[in-house]
Amino acid sequence: MKALVLTAKKHLEIKDYDQPTVKPNEVLVHTAWAGICGTDKALYNGLPGSANAVPPIVLGHENSGVVAAVGSAVQDFKVGDRVSVDPNIYCHKCFYCRTSRPELCEHLDAVGVTRDGGFEEFFTAPEEVVYHIPDNVSLKAAAVIEPISCAAHAVDLLELHPYQTALVIGDGFEGQLIAQILKARGVKEVTLAGTSDEKLANNQKHFGFKTINNLKTPKAIKADTYDIVVEAVGLPQTQEQAVEAASRGGQVLMFGVGNPDSTFKVNTYKVYQKQLKIQGTFINPYTFEDSIALLQSGDVDPLPLISNILDFAHVEDFVSGKLKGVSKAIVKVAGEEA
Numbered sequence: 035m036k037a038l039v040l041t042a043k044k045h046l047e048i049k050d051y052d053q054p055t056v057k058p059n060e061v062l063v064h065t066a067w068a069g070i071c072g073t074d075k076a077l078y079n080g081l082p083g084s085a086n087a088v089p090p091i092v093l094g095h096e097n098s099g100v101v102a103a104v105g106s107a108v109q110d111f112k113v114g115d116r117v118s119v120d121p122n123i124y125c126h127k128c129f130y131c132r133t134s135r136p137e138l139c140e141h142l143d144a145v146g147v148t149r150d151g152g153f154e155e156f157f158t159a160p161e162e163v164v165y166h167i168p169d170n171v172s173l174k175a176a177a178v179i180e181p182i183s184c185a186a187h188a189v190d191l192l193e194l195h196p197y198q199t200a201l202v203i204g205d206g207f208e209g210q211l212i213a214q215i216l217k218a219r220g221v222k223e224v225t226l227a228g229t230s231d232e233k234l235a236n237n238q239k240h241f242g243f244k245t246i247n248n249l250k251t252p253k254a255i256k257a258d259t260y261d262i263v264v265e266a267v268g269l270p271q272t273q274e275q276a277v278e279a280a281s282r283g284g285q286v287l288m289f290g291v292g293n294p295d296s297t298f299k300v301n302t303y304k305v306y307q308k309q310l311k312i313q314g315t316f317i318n319p320y321t322f323e324d325s326i327a328l329l330q331s332g333d334v335d336p337l338p339l340i341s342n343i344l345d346f347a348h349v350e351d352f353v354s355g356k357l358k359g360v361s362k363a364i365v366k367v368a369g370e371e372a
């Protein structure tokens with residue numbers, strides 16, 4: 035079978051691999067689609083994602099496919115089932131796992147990061163992280179359940195009320211998904227601030243969001259205005275802007291991943307005076323079922339956001355940053371189209 039292997043930092047090679055065999059607790063997935071994101075860029079460049087990727091490794095933590103074999107101890111899956119795999123495998127033993135915060139697990143194992151993932155025709159995963167896909171959800175949409183699940187976890191950390199207004203800074207795939215989930219969770223009004231007129235217009239058209247082009251009209255983000263502010267870029271200037279934009283009693287969610295050495299300035303008097311909550315968010319603890327439900331109901335629709343379909347040979351264009359203007363790229367691997 036074909037596998038796209040990260041053989042060394044900044045080196046991707048298409049190789050012929052033997053099809054993996056399953057352990058008793060594992061499912062073999064015939065990969066249909068694999069999403070690709072900024073985490074893959076980091077791993078390609080030798081930086082950590084949720085964990086370190088040590089070459090040779092097959093990336094692909096966002097994926098969908100069809101079950102091709104099951105191990106002897108697998109109970110809830112059979113050959114032919116349509117599935118998506120949550121990449122994050124928790125140890126269930128450490129302090130964080132045992133205090134119901136598995137996302138903070140000290141021994142996180144991750145499909146497509148620490149073990150081979152979806153950029154190969156067949157990959158394996160333990161049954162505990164495999165999820166069934168409902169009939170009305172396509173495998174193409176199912177490939178992005180993982181990024182939806184990170185957005186869903188982030189929104190879970192907010193205290194939401196119908197009277198609230200929300201601002202999402204960042205018109206990347208995640209910012210666009212967070213905006214959809216906030217709307218689905220019933221906040222009064224959602225504004226999306228980004229840098230791409232095309233993406234912003236697309237969001238206005240499909241989802242009715244108010245939009246701000248943050249480079250052309252940065253002053254359009256008013257200070258002390260939004261009950262909920264989500265920063266989904268990861269730069270100090272947008273992080274500062276996020277804290278500024280929060281109203282009294284506001285909640286600021288720092289979703290964007292900053293450079294490990296970067297810091298941002300915050301007016302501590304304003305944190306006191308506005309009684310702000312500033313919250314970080316990390317990955318997707320058990321938010322796959324909610325994400326599947328959001329897809330099934332149509333409350334989240336990722337398909338209008340998918341801009342690029344790649345094959346293995348063009349993945350490097352994306353991770354090396356050569357491909358510009360991407361809203362979301364997914365890789366057609368093999369298996370069914372549906």
Ligand SMILES: NC(=O)c1ccc[n+]([C@@H]2O[C@H](COP(=O)([O-])OP(=O)(O)OC[C@H]3O[C@@H](n4cnc5c(N)ncnc54)[C@H](O)[C@@H]3O)[C@@H](O)[C@H]2O)c1
Pocket residue numbers: 071072073184203204205206207208209227228229230248249266267268272288289290291292315316317318361
């Ligand atoms: N917390 C988590 O669990 C988690 C999970 C996935 C991704 N992330 C992080 O979230 C961030 C967004 O992810 P993504 O997949 O959407 O990435 P992305 O690269 O697709 O999106 C970033 C977006 O920010 C926009 N942007 C840049 N400067 C801006 C500015 N000044 N104002 C407004 N928008 C600006 C860019 O145009 C781009 O659309 C990244 O930092 C990523 O690492 C966090």
Ligand SMILES: [Zn+2]
Pocket residue numbers: 070071072073074095096180181
């Ligand atoms: Zn991802």
Ligand SMILES: [Zn+2]
Pocket residue numbers: 124125126127128129130131132136138139140141142
């Ligand atoms: Zn653990």
